[in-house]
Amino acid sequence: MSKLTHLDATGAANMVDVSEKDVTTRTAIAEGSVVMLPETVALIRQGDAKKGDVLGTARLAGIMASKRTHELIPLCHPLLISKVNVDCVLDDDLPGVRVTAEVKVSSQTGVEMEALTAVSVACLTIYDMVKAADRGMRIENIRLLMKSGGRSGIYEAP
Amino acid sequence: MSKLTHLDATGAANMVDVSEKDVTTRTAIAEGSVVMLPETVALIRQGDAKKGDVLGTARLAGIMASKRTHELIPLCHPLLISKVNVDCVLDDDLPGVRVTAEVKVSSQTGVEMEALTAVSVACLTIYDMVKAADRGMRIENIRLLMKSGGRSGIYEAP
Amino acid sequence: MSKLTHLDATGAANMVDVSEKDVTTRTAIAEGSVVMLPETVALIRQGDAKKGDVLGTARLAGIMASKRTHELIPLCHPLLISKVNVDCVLDDDLPGVRVTAEVKVSSQTGVEMEALTAVSVACLTIYDMVKAADRGMRIENIRLLMKSGGRSGIYEAP
Amino acid sequence: MSKLTHLDATGAANMVDVSEKDVTTRTAIAEGSVVMLPETVALIRQGDAKKGDVLGTARLAGIMASKRTHELIPLCHPLLISKVNVDCVLDDDLPGVRVTAEVKVSSQTGVEMEALTAVSVACLTIYDMVKAADRGMRIENIRLLMKSGGRSGIYEAP
Amino acid sequence: MSKLTHLDATGAANMVDVSEKDVTTRTAIAEGSVVMLPETVALIRQGDAKKGDVLGTARLAGIMASKRTHELIPLCHPLLISKVNVDCVLDDDLPGVRVTAEVKVSSQTGVEMEALTAVSVACLTIYDMVKAADRGMRIENIRLLMKSGGRSGIYEAP
Amino acid sequence: MSKLTHLDATGAANMVDVSEKDVTTRTAIAEGSVVMLPETVALIRQGDAKKGDVLGTARLAGIMASKRTHELIPLCHPLLISKVNVDCVLDDDLPGVRVTAEVKVSSQTGVEMEALTAVSVACLTIYDMVKAADRGMRIENIRLLMKSGGRSGIYEAP
Numbered sequence: 001m002s003k004l005t006h007l008d009a010t011g012a013a014n015m016v017d018v019s020e021k022d023v024t025t026r027t028a029i030a031e032g033s034v035v036m037l038p039e040t041v042a043l044i045r046q047g048d049a050k051k052g053d054v055l056g057t058a059r060l061a062g063i064m065a066s067k068r069t070h071e072l073i074p075l076c077h078p079l080l081i082s083k084v085n086v087d088c089v090l091d092d093d094l095p096g097v098r099v100t101a102e103v104k105v106s107s108q109t110g111v112e113m114e115a116l117t118a119v120s121v122a123c124l125t126i127y128d129m130v131k132a133a134d135r136g137m138r139i140e141n142i143r144l145l146m147k148s149g150g151r152s153g154i155y156e157a158p
Numbered sequence: 159m160s161k162l163t164h165l166d167a168t169g170a171a172n173m174v175d176v177s178e179k180d181v182t183t184r185t186a187i188a189e190g191s192v193v194m195l196p197e198t199v200a201l202i203r204q205g206d207a208k209k210g211d212v213l214g215t216a217r218l219a220g221i222m223a224s225k226r227t228h229e230l231i232p233l234c235h236p237l238l239i240s241k242v243n244v245d246c247v248l249d250d251d252l253p254g255v256r257v258t259a260e261v262k263v264s265s266q267t268g269v270e271m272e273a274l275t276a277v278s279v280a281c282l283t284i285y286d287m288v289k290a291a292d293r294g295m296r297i298e299n300i301r302l303l304m305k306s307g308g309r310s311g312i313y314e315a316p
Numbered sequence: 317m318s319k320l321t322h323l324d325a326t327g328a329a330n331m332v333d334v335s336e337k338d339v340t341t342r343t344a345i346a347e348g349s350v351v352m353l354p355e356t357v358a359l360i361r362q363g364d365a366k367k368g369d370v371l372g373t374a375r376l377a378g379i380m381a382s383k384r385t386h387e388l389i390p391l392c393h394p395l396l397i398s399k400v401n402v403d404c405v406l407d408d409d410l411p412g413v414r415v416t417a418e419v420k421v422s423s424q425t426g427v428e429m430e431a432l433t434a435v436s437v438a439c440l441t442i443y444d445m446v447k448a449a450d451r452g453m454r455i456e457n458i459r460l461l462m463k464s465g466g467r468s469g470i471y472e473a474p
Numbered sequence: 475m476s477k478l479t480h481l482d483a484t485g486a487a488n489m490v491d492v493s494e495k496d497v498t499t500r501t502a503i504a505e506g507s508v509v510m511l512p513e514t515v516a517l518i519r520q521g522d523a524k525k526g527d528v529l530g531t532a533r534l535a536g537i538m539a540s541k542r543t544h545e546l547i548p549l550c551h552p553l554l555i556s557k558v559n560v561d562c563v564l565d566d567d568l569p570g571v572r573v574t575a576e577v578k579v580s581s582q583t584g585v586e587m588e589a590l591t592a593v594s595v596a597c598l599t600i601y602d603m604v605k606a607a608d609r610g611m612r613i614e615n616i617r618l619l620m621k622s623g624g625r626s627g628i629y630e631a632p
Numbered sequence: 633m634s635k636l637t638h639l640d641a642t643g644a645a646n647m648v649d650v651s652e653k654d655v656t657t658r659t660a661i662a663e664g665s666v667v668m669l670p671e672t673v674a675l676i677r678q679g680d681a682k683k684g685d686v687l688g689t690a691r692l693a694g695i696m697a698s699k700r701t702h703e704l705i706p707l708c709h710p711l712l713i714s715k716v717n718v719d720c721v722l723d724d725d726l727p728g729v730r731v732t733a734e735v736k737v738s739s740q741t742g743v744e745m746e747a748l749t750a751v752s753v754a755c756l757t758i759y760d761m762v763k764a765a766d767r768g769m770r771i772e773n774i775r776l777l778m779k780s781g782g783r784s785g786i787y788e789a790p
Numbered sequence: 791m792s793k794l795t796h797l798d799a800t801g802a803a804n805m806v807d808v809s810e811k812d813v814t815t816r817t818a819i820a821e822g823s824v825v826m827l828p829e830t831v832a833l834i835r836q837g838d839a840k841k842g843d844v845l846g847t848a849r850l851a852g853i854m855a856s857k858r859t860h861e862l863i864p865l866c867h868p869l870l871i872s873k874v875n876v877d878c879v880l881d882d883d884l885p886g887v888r889v890t891a892e893v894k895v896s897s898q899t900g901v902e903m904e905a906l907t908a909v910s911v912a913c914l915t916i917y918d919m920v921k922a923a924d925r926g927m928r929i930e931n932i933r934l935l936m937k938s939g940g941r942s943g944i945y946e947a948p
Contacts, residue, residue, distance in 0.1 A: 012846070054171075057171045116282055120278045128164070128234060177421075217645065244646075333736060373487045429605075445481075459613070705914055760796070775927065
C-alpha cells in the first residue's frame with residue numbers, strides 16, 4: 001500500500017527530501033465551487049456588470065495565496081512558480097461560482113497544493129464578499145483535476 | 159435586498175469601515191471535510207496510533223492560518239483573536255476526516271472568515287499529507303455552523 | 317527643534333513607546349501618482365472599458381499592503397486598521413494615474429505610514445502591470461494630504 | 475502597440491507564464507528621493523555622525539522588502555534574488571535623501587520590481603523616522619535607471 | 633502541579649482562550665548571548681567604529697521579529713505591541729555579544745515570547761553576519777529576566 | 791584575517807552577491823537545548839504518552855520557520871530548501887529537550903542559518919508550551935554541528 005510520504009519511520013511529520021528528484025515542468029489544475037442562493041448569483045452578476053469586483057478580487061486573492069502555499073501548508077516546499085491562472089465563473093445551475101486554478105513550475109516537486117490553495121482562498125474570498133447577503137453558502141468539491149510532469153506521469157480526475 | 163458590503167457605490171472593492179460598530183465578544187464555528195478512500199482513513203488511523211501526526215499537523219496548520227486570515231482575504235480586517243480551537247476527527251461514514259474550528263475575539267467585526275480559513279487550511283494540510291496514497295480526495299462542505307456576538311444576533315446553520 | 321522620535325539618546329533606532337498615548341480615532345489620507353506616456357493611459361483606459369483590471373488590481377494591492385505596514389517599516393507599530401480605501405483615477409493631464417488612500421484606526425498611534433504604504437504599493441502595482449508598454453514611467457509626489465486624531469491635532473497639506 | 479502582458483484576452487489579470495523564457499543573469503537599478511526641509515537633512519546628518527540609524531535602518535528595510543516583492547505586487551513571480559544593494563545618501567541640493575537599489579538574479583524574469591520596491595520601502599522608512607520633525611516631506615521620482623539581461627537587451631533611462 | 637496550558641484535556645495542542653483575562657499593561661525583558669572568539673569581537677568592534685552595522689542590523693532584526701512572534705510560535709496570540717527595545721552590547725569577558733530585549737503591551741496576555749523571539753533573532757542575525765569569520769560561535773543562555781503585569785504578578789529571574 | 795562578508799568597503803550592511811558561486815548540494819545540521827526542571831521534563835513526557843503535542847508542535851514550528859529564514863535574518867538569501875528535518879528528544883541528564891535540525895538545498899549559498907533558525911524557533915515553541923509550569927527555563931548551546939557542500943568543504947564542530 002502507498003506510504004504517507006510526510007511521516008518518517010517513527011511516525012513523525014517531516015519535509016520530504018526531494019533533492020534526488022528530476023527537475024521537470026510540472027502543471028496542476030484544481031477546481032472548487034461556492035454554492036449560494038440564486039439571488040446571490042444575481043447580485044454578483046449585477047456588480048460584475050459594473051466593475052467585476054467580487055470575481056476579480058477572488059481571482060487575485062487566489063493568485064497571491066498560491067505564492068504563499070509553503071507558508072500555510074507545513075510540509076510543502078517553497079517553489080518558483082512560473083505561472084498561475086485563476087478563473088471564477090458564475091454558474092446558475094449550481095447556483096454559485098465555479099473556481100479553477102492552473103499552476104505551472106519547473107521543479108523537483110509538483111504544484112497540486114499550490115493549485116488547491118489558490119482555489120480555496122479564491123472561494124473564501126467570494127464567501128467573504130457576499131456573506132452579508134447570504135449566510136448559508138457552502139464551499140464544495142475542491143479537488144485536483146489534472147497533474148502532469150512528475151515521475152508518476154499524468155493524472156486526470158475520473 | 160442585502161447589499162454587498164465590500165463594494166462601494168461605484169462597485170469598487172473596499173475594506174468596510176467598522177469603526178462605528180460596537181466592540182463585543184464574537185464567536186464563530188465552521189466545519190468542513192476531506193472525503194477519501196476507506197483505505198486512506200485506515201492509513202491515517204494507523205499513523206495516529208503511533209504519533210497522530212496527520213491530524214495533529216492539520217490542527218496546527220489550521221490554527222496558524224486563522225491568525226493570517228487578513229493577509230489572505232483581501233478585505234478582511236486584522237483582528238486580535240483570543241482563542242482558536244481546531245478539531246480533526248476520522249469518520250468512517252464519510253469516509254474521511256471532519257474538521258471543525260472555533261474562533262473567538264473581542265472586536266468590532268466577526269470571525270467567521272477566520273474560522274472558515276482555519277478549516278480550509280486544515281483540510282488542505284490533510285490532503286497534502288496523504289495525497290501520495292489517494293489522488294481522488296475531495297474537500298467538501300466547508301460552511302459556517304454558528305456565529306454570535308454581532309449586531310445581527312446569533313446565526314445557526316439550519 | 318523637533319526630535320527624531322525613533323532614535324534614543326545614544327542614536328540607536330528603537331520602536332517608540334506609545335503606551336501612554338490616548339486611544340483616539342485617527343485618520344490619514346495620502347496621495348501619489350504614476351506618470352506615464354499618453355499612449356499608456358489610453359491602454360489602461362481601454363482595458364478598463366473591459367474589466368478594469370489594472371486599476372482594480374492596484375487598489376487591492378494597496379489595501380493589502382497597508383495591513384502589512386508594520387512588517388515592512390521596521391519601527392511601525394502593528395495596528396487594528398478599521399478601514400482602508402484606495403482610489404486609482406486616470407488623469408490625462410499628468411498624464412498617468414492618481415492614487416489616493418484613506419486609512420482609519422482607533423489607536424494610540426496614527427496611520428500616515430499605512431496610508432503612504434497603500435499609495436506606494438498601488439503605484440508599484442500599476443507600474444508592474446504596464447511596464448511592458450512603457451519603460452520610462454515615474455512614481456511621483458507621494459505625500460500626506462491629511463491627518464487627524466492625534467495629540468498634534470489636524471494636519472492638512474498646504 | 476505594446477500589449478499589457480498581465481491582462482489575458484478577456485482583460486482578466488493573470489500571472490504571466492515565464493516558463494519558456496531563458497534563465498539569464500538579470501540586473502536592475504532603480505532610484506528615488508525623499509525631499510525634505512534643510513533642517514531635516516541636518517537632523518539626519520547629526521544622528522548619522524553618531525550611529526547612522528536613519529539611513530542604516532532605511533537601507534535594511536529596503537533590502538528586506540525587495541525579498542518580499544512577490545507578496546506585495548500581486549502578479550510578480552517569486553525569485554531567488556542573488557544580490558541586493560541599497561544606498562541612501564544625503565543631498566543638500568534636493569534637499570533630502572537619494573536612494574538607489576541594485577538587484578541581481580539568475581532567472582527567467584527580471585528584477586525591476588524588486589529594485590523599485592526596495593527604493594519605495596527605503597523611502598517610506600526614512601519618512602517614518604523623521605516625520606515627527608517634518609510633516610511636509612514628499613517621496614519623488616521613483617524610476618528605473620537600468621535593466622539588463624532580458625530578451626529586450628539593456629535599458630538605460632534617458 | 634502546574635498544567636501545560638496549551639494542551640487540552642485530550643492532550644491536543646490549542647490556542648488558550650484569553651478572553652476572560654484582564655487587559656493590563658504587561659512588560660517582559662529577556663536576554664541571551666552569542667559567544668565567539670576574541671578576534672571576532674574585535675572585528676565587530678572595528679566595524680562598529682565605522683558604521684555599527686553588525687549590532688545595528690541585529691537590533692532591527694530583533695525588533696521586526698518580535699512583531700511576528702505569533703506567526704512563528706504556533707499557539708501565541710497576535711498582540712498590539714506598544715514598545716520594543718533591543719540592545720546589543722560587545723562583552724570581552726564572554727567573549728561575544730550580549731542581547732537584551734524589552735517588550736511592552738496593553739493586553740490580556742503577556743509578551744515574554746515576544747521578548748525571547750526578539751533576542752533569538754537578534755542573536756541569529758549576529759551569527760549570520762560574522763559566521764564567515766568564526767564557525768564555532770554558540771548562542772547561549774536565552775532566558776526571561778523579568779515579567780510584570782499579569783495575574784501572577786512580577787517575575788524576576790533569580 | 792577573515793572579512794565580515796556582509797559589510798561592504800564603507801562598513802554598510804548589504805546582501806552578498808552569490809551569483810558567481812557554484813550551485814551545489816549543501817547540507818547543514820544544527821542543535822540546541824531547552825534546559826528545564828526535572829518535573830517539567832516529566833510533564834512533557836506524560837503529555838507525550840498521550841499525543842506528543844509539545845515536541846510535535848515544536849518540530850513543526852521549526853520546520854515552518856526554516857522556510858522563512860530569509861524574512862527574519864535581514865541579509866539571508868531566499869532559498870528553495872529541498873528537505874528539513876527537526877528532531878526534539880527529551881533528555882533527563884540536561885534535564886530538558888535536545889533539538890536537532892538538518893536542512894538540505896541545491897544552491898549557490900549554504901543553509902546553516904536555516905538550520906539554526908529551525909532549532910531556535912523549535913526551542914522557543916517548547917518554551918512557550920511549558921512556560922506556565924516553569925519560569926526559569928533557558929535556551930542553551932545553539933550551534934552548528936556540520937556543514938557540507940560549499941567552497942570551504944566540510945565543517946564539523948569539534
